[in-house]
Amino acid sequence: MKNNTNKRIGIKDIAARAGVSIGTVDRVLHNRGEVKEATRNKVLEIVQELDYTPNIFAKSLSSKHTTKLAIVIPDSSDNNPYWEKPVSGIKLAAEELTHYNTEILYEHFDASDRNAFKNVLHKVCDQNPDGIVLNPVFKDISLEFIQEFDKRAIPYVFIDINLREVNNLAYYGQDAEQSGWVAARLMEASTPKFPNLLIVKQSKWKVFSSHIERRIEGFTRYFTEQQKVINTTTIEIDLNASNEPYESLNKVFDQNISYHGIFVPNSRGFKLANFLKTKGLNNIITIGYDLIDSNIDFLQQGYLTYLISQKPELQAYKAIWALFDHLVTKKPIRKTNYSAIDIIIKENIKYYLENK
Amino acid sequence: MKNNTNKRIGIKDIAARAGVSIGTVDRVLHNRGEVKEATRNKVLEIVQELDYTPNIFAKSLSSKHTTKLAIVIPDSSDNNPYWEKPVSGIKLAAEELTHYNTEILYEHFDASDRNAFKNVLHKVCDQNPDGIVLNPVFKDISLEFIQEFDKRAIPYVFIDINLREVNNLAYYGQDAEQSGWVAARLMEASTPKFPNLLIVKQSKWKVFSSHIERRIEGFTRYFTEQQKVINTTTIEIDLNASNEPYESLNKVFDQNISYHGIFVPNSRGFKLANFLKTKGLNNIITIGYDLIDSNIDFLQQGYLTYLISQKPELQAYKAIWALFDHLVTKKPIRKTNYSAIDIIIKENIKYYLENK
DNA sequence: TCATTTATCGTGTACGTTAACGAAAAGCAA
DNA sequence: TTGCTTTTCGTTAACGTACACGATAAATGA
Incomplete structure (x- = not known):
């Protein structure tokens, strides 16, 4: 954004326009107090009017x-x-941000262990970060920890799973139901009328699989x-x-129903594909999720027909940049x-892999 | 890069170590002459020794x-x-880069006019830019102008069309043949065996439609x-x-062939869709290219089944940033x-439109 | 009333680099 | 030697921002 002239405006332009010194403008911009309400408002007004955005080069130079x-x-x-996948996005963001005096603390936990999750969050709290993904x-x-974040005014961004009615800065992830809808659409295009379809769900994974349920909802809702x-x-x-789920699948396939299509609404499509391969079944339309290596492998071999991807590396990458933009450049962030x-599909996967 | 201590070293450290002033160091680093050979060597030696890398923030701040x-x-x-589409990507990049002393000269030309192209390139040469998309x-x-760019050591980046065996900094665009292949794959999944297919080409557009020819090649190659x-x-x-291509299409459709699928290997699928709409033909699988407004419209109405997109706004955006990164931050660029x-498809278009 | 606190604001320096400017040193002719 | 040019170098003011510090004005207390 430029103003009427061609010169970028800085805090000294704001100061001049507001009839104050740059010190005052700086105090306003950083909410450091010690400014009369009236002047504060005036400065903010002019900041709005001139559409000021800080020069992060100068900022980074100056700030320690x-x-x-x-x-x-x-x-x-x-x-x-x-x-x-998200880890590679994180690495990329980390690399780009070292220039800007930004440090990234990467913490991970066993997704099936409540205590591990709690411990990691405690650890993160102790490190007192400026923002959290x-x-x-x-x-x-x-929710427990979010209370603490809110109290400390630490912005937090969700990825992959969204929690409603909390004050998160942003969410980056999929619209689970709609992705199921898309899967159904593809299934319909590739199978005959009145098809026999199989949905392979994950059992014992109940606590945090709400988005997987929503994929299935979207899938069935399409047909109805x-x-x-x-x-x-x-x-x-x-x-x-860790053992292959052959027994359970064998039971299903022994019932003399010939399935036209199989929908696996989680990232473990490769397990099904492996089963199909051993059975020599390569004429069934299969739809899975996520570009993980084993899925890619079976896609290329023809035992998975479609994969639906949500670019998880981009999610983490964008989440980090959202925090940076919010904290440093003060850009507005869409929630x-x-x-x-x-x-x-087999034919376009190459380009998704190449774009990191 | 840091040295043994934890502090970044700058030209003033070099100056101190070499027993000269920062002015001298600067002259050495920029080959501005006016430095005795002996001191020059000494400075360079210490630059090597301390593994100095310039602070691009300070550089960008200071440089006019x-x-x-x-x-x-x-x-x-x-x-x-x-x-x-690319224009909106350009605008975004331009906005982001005004911070960093970067100016973007946007030049366009009539794509059917060789002279216009030549004139624009002449104009660009006269302005002596630091980089060219x-x-x-x-x-x-x-190729003529590229020789000149090479001579002047001006980096250039191609978008959408790639030229081989030249020294371009990078190329951002599609793999045309593969995208035709993908189209064929989708066509096959949605049409019966032994389908009647129609390919709608653009006439009189020969010189620079090599990538469109390659789309068709990919399309037919799939089936063979x-x-x-x-x-x-x-x-x-x-x-x-500017007039609607109804007559020509009517001729084709009057021949009593019922087409199962139509492939339009350019961005003008909406013209075909409009024809189909007036004819009330909405049961034909149609595949077009590019998310332009009219195409989106007919996709949602059901007269276009698939659109293949290459995110052209991203191409221009990335191309500009590649030049910036190469010239200013000295990042390595992938070619x-x-x-x-x-x-x-109708069901997932929403998310593509939302991501800019 | 005057002194003292408190709220509000301006000044100055630093960050690392660029580049203009001018000073010193060296070279050269007489 | 003197005067002049040329080479070589140091000093300094920017760039836009952060922040410590000191200054001023207003408010309070006695």
Whole structure:
């Protein structure tokens, strides 16, 4: 933004316009008090009017304060490698931000362990960061700490899971229901009329799988709203167990129903695909989630037909930058940020991998 | 880079160590001459030893040199509004970069006029920019000017069209052939076996439509490589004419062939969709390119089934930042940057529009 | 009333770099 | 030697912001 002339405006322009010194403008901009309400308002008015944005080069040069941003997300495992992705986004952001006196504290925890989550949050609190990126898997514990964040006025950004009715700076993640809807749309286009469909759910993963339930809701809602008749079977399998879920799947496939399509509303589609491969079933339309390595592998082999991706590395990356923009450059941040629902097939996956 | 202590070293540290003033160090670092050979060597030696890297904040703050970046792309028209998109990316980048002494010269030309292209490039040369973003529609003319750029050591970045075997800093754009391949893949999934397919080409647009030809190549290559039998008709229509291409299309549709799918390998899918709408044909799978407003409109109405997008606003945005990073912050730049091939349907378009 | 506190504001220096300006040193001719 | 030019170098004022410090004015207390 420029004003009428071609010169960028700085605090000294504001000072001149407001008839005060740059010291006063600085106090107003940083809420450091010691300014009369009237002058404060006048300065703020002119800041608005001239659409002032600070020069972060000068700021970074001058300031000796390094802003600390904390990231709290689950660690990745062989059974759920999803969280590897955000880490690469974090690394990229961290690299870009070292220039700007910003330090990133990356903390992770076992996603099935409530205590681990609590401990990590305690640790983060002790480090007193300037901002927090959080994947709030356990709602009750999260809310507890959020109270503390609010008290200390530490901004926090959610990724992947959104909590309503709290004062988070932003949310970066998917619109779960709509992504299920998209999956159904693709399923319909690739299967015959009156198809037999199978939905493979994860059992024992109840606490934080609300967004997975919503994917399934979106999936089934599509067919009912479009008044398309389908035959759906839903099975629950412990996909996080380290042994392969062959027995459970065998039971389903032994019942002499030939499925036209299978929907796996979580990132463990590769487990199903592996089963299909051993069975030699490569003519079933399968839809899974997330570009993790094993999924990509089976997509390229043809045992997964579609993957729906939400660019998790971008989510973490954007979340960090949101905090930075809020804290340093004072840019306004949009609260709800749904990621694009990417449709990945064998033919376009290459480009998604290349764009980091 | 830090030295053994924890403090960043600057030119004043070098000056102290070399027993000279910072002015001298500066002259050495910038090859501004007026320094005795002996002292020059001593300074360079210490620069090496202390592993000095300049503070780009201070540099940018202090320097009164504004880097000029030129953008040369076709102008958009009602018949080809594609190039509106990059402009919004340019505007965003321009806004973000005004902070950093960077000025953006936006030059556009009539994409059907060789002379216009030449004139614009001449103009750009005269302005002697520090970097150039170019859509090299006319290969021969482009190569001519590229020689000049190379001679002047001006870095240039291509968008949307890539030229091989030249020394460009980077390329941001699609892999045209692969995007046609993706289109074919979608077409196959949504149409019956042995489908009747129609390809709607743009006539009289030959010189710079190599990437459109490559889309078609990719499209047809898919079916041959998969050994799928299709029946393809290709028609050429002047989609850039301001009158609607009804006559030509009528001729094709009067021949009593019922088409299952139509592929429009350019951004003018909306013209076809409009025809289908007046004819009341909404059961044909249609695949077009680019998220321009009229295409979005017909996608939502159901007369376009799939759109393939390449996020052109991101291309221009990234191209500009590549130049900035190269020139100012000295970051290494990756040369070839294919954009993701986005598959857009009615159900997920919302999220693409929201992400700028 | 005057002294003292308190609220409010301006000044000055620093951050690391650029570049103009002028000073000192060296070279050169007489 | 003197006077002059040329080479070589140091000093200093910016760039836009942060923040300590000191200054001023207003409010309070006696």
